Amino acid sequence: MRALTDEEMKTVLDKLANYMSDLKSLISPLEDGDRYVFRLNHSRVYYVKLSIANLATSISRDALLSLGTCLGKLTRTGKFRLHITALPILAQGARHKIWIKENGAQPFLYGSNVVKAHVGRWSEDCPEHQGCVVYSMADIPLGFGVTARSTTEARRLDPTGVVCFRQSDCGEYLRDEDTLFAG
Amino acid sequence: MAPTRTIKNKHSAKSSSSSSSGPKRSSKDGVKKPSFGGSKSGPKGGAPKGKIPTKEQKGKPNFGQDKKKKARVYTEKELGIPELNMITPVGVTKPKGKKKGKVFVDDRESMSTILAIVQAEKEGQIESKLIKARQMEEIREARKAEAEKKEQERKAKLDETKELMRKKRKRGDEKKKKGEEDEEDRIVKDAVATGTKAAKAKGGKKRVSFAADAE
Structure with missing residues (x-):
């Protein structure tokens, strides 16, 4: 599991911007001081709280099945495909x-x-x-x-x-x- | 090769050089063997050689040998010569002086800057799409209005011509009626005046025409 690179982040946000009007709410800090981050594992992009992502670092890549909300998959050609699991986040904004x-x-x-x-x-x-x-x-x-x-x-x-x-x-x-x- | 034990002592060196079997002996000595393969495994046999140049610095051939060795060290990669007939994929070439590996975006500031850029781009795209759609819609509306106007004009023209035709027909009917009445009156008058002669006159006409045909 790792954070997204500059380009990956751009492609992901670009796709999300097609459906959502307010993207800033995605990364705005929460009341408890925590915030949401994007993580990549097995070419899947997850939208997860930073505290949970930090906890997940103790689990090896192969053993980590999923965490937070799976937004979609980064294809080999560098594009991003949204999954149905991202629907609750899309529906919000x-x-x-x-x-x-x-x-x-x-x-x-x-x-x-x-x-x-x-x-x-x-x-x-x-x-x-x-x-x-x-x-x-x-x-x-x-x-x-x-x-x-x-x-x-x-x-x-x-x-x-x-x-x-x-x-x-x-x-x-x-x-x-x-x-x-x-x- | 020159480096042998004999060099340390001038007398022994002379004796060794003078004696024809000298070099063979030295070569047989286990310690000195590497000196023969010095050209190939230069750095390995460095220990005995290192001592030698201190005393034998005057000898020019040694310097030449050192230079040759250095020249062998350089490879194409070190010289930066591009390899010919090789296709290097874009992903493989890495720019010099740049940090190895990926640069991750994890801090809020950089994330929010990317986000702002992406959102601004998208807004612009959508706005331009909307403007374009509106313009197209306006053009379509204008065309529609024009077509409707033309249709109305055509209809009006058609109605006008229809009216004209009707009027003409009415006039024609009236005239016809009048003409018929006049003819009837005339026939009645003729009949009154000549009796049944009118019928006879008709028959005579026929006969004449028939006779003309026969001839």
Whole structure:
């Protein structure tokens, strides 16, 4: 386990900035004097309290399975891929949101894109190809994706038109159970 | 090679040099063996040689030998000569004078500076996207308005022509009606005046035309 390098940190934050509007809250100091840090182990990036990260130094790299919240994986090409485990953090400071109706929740959780007919409401002024967090109508985050159309264009779209391309959904906890935390 | 025990004593050296079997003996001595392979394993046989130059500094060939040895020490790497026909991956080449290994970002200050840079970049990108989208939307709206205007104009023109046609038709009908009435009146008057002659006249006309065809 190690801290991120300059470039790694930039790629991770760049990806997070697609979905979140306020990144500073991520590293702001907590009330008890502790703060959150980013750590890398087995090419996975973890978002963890500094005190816990310091405790984890006593565990060898191979033996350390996970710590804190896994944000995603750094690929071999140097890109960063967000995992569904990062959803609680993304949902806290989401820049753009889409709420989907009950009839659209199941198709989304099974891995399909969001169609216009399933959208309950969406945040205004959302451009094309911008990261957004998908919520149920009861404000429960279900996953995240990338907008297929801007808000104004999406209004003119027919009901079967795709509004948001799925990136990750809560169904992955079951579907990718084997590879999500190790491997 | 010159360095032998005999050099220490001039007389013995002379005797050794004078005697033809001298060098063979010296070579047989176990201690002096390394002096023969001195050219190859120079640094190993340094101990006996080190003593020799103090007395035999005048001898020029020794200096020449030392220089040769030094020249052998240099390798291509030491000289910094680039190797030919070799592909060095980008990751492998390391800049000279830089610290080895990765530079980690763990302190809050550096993290927050990176964060600020990234956020500013992203904000700019999103803003430009939004502006672009708005501009495109405006253009689309303008085009739509123009198309609607054209459509309306076309419709208005069509209506106008339709009205004109209707009016023309109305006028034509009125004229027709008037004309028909006049003709009827005339026929009635003729009939009253000539009796059944009108029919006869019609038949006569036919006959004439028939006769003309026959001819």
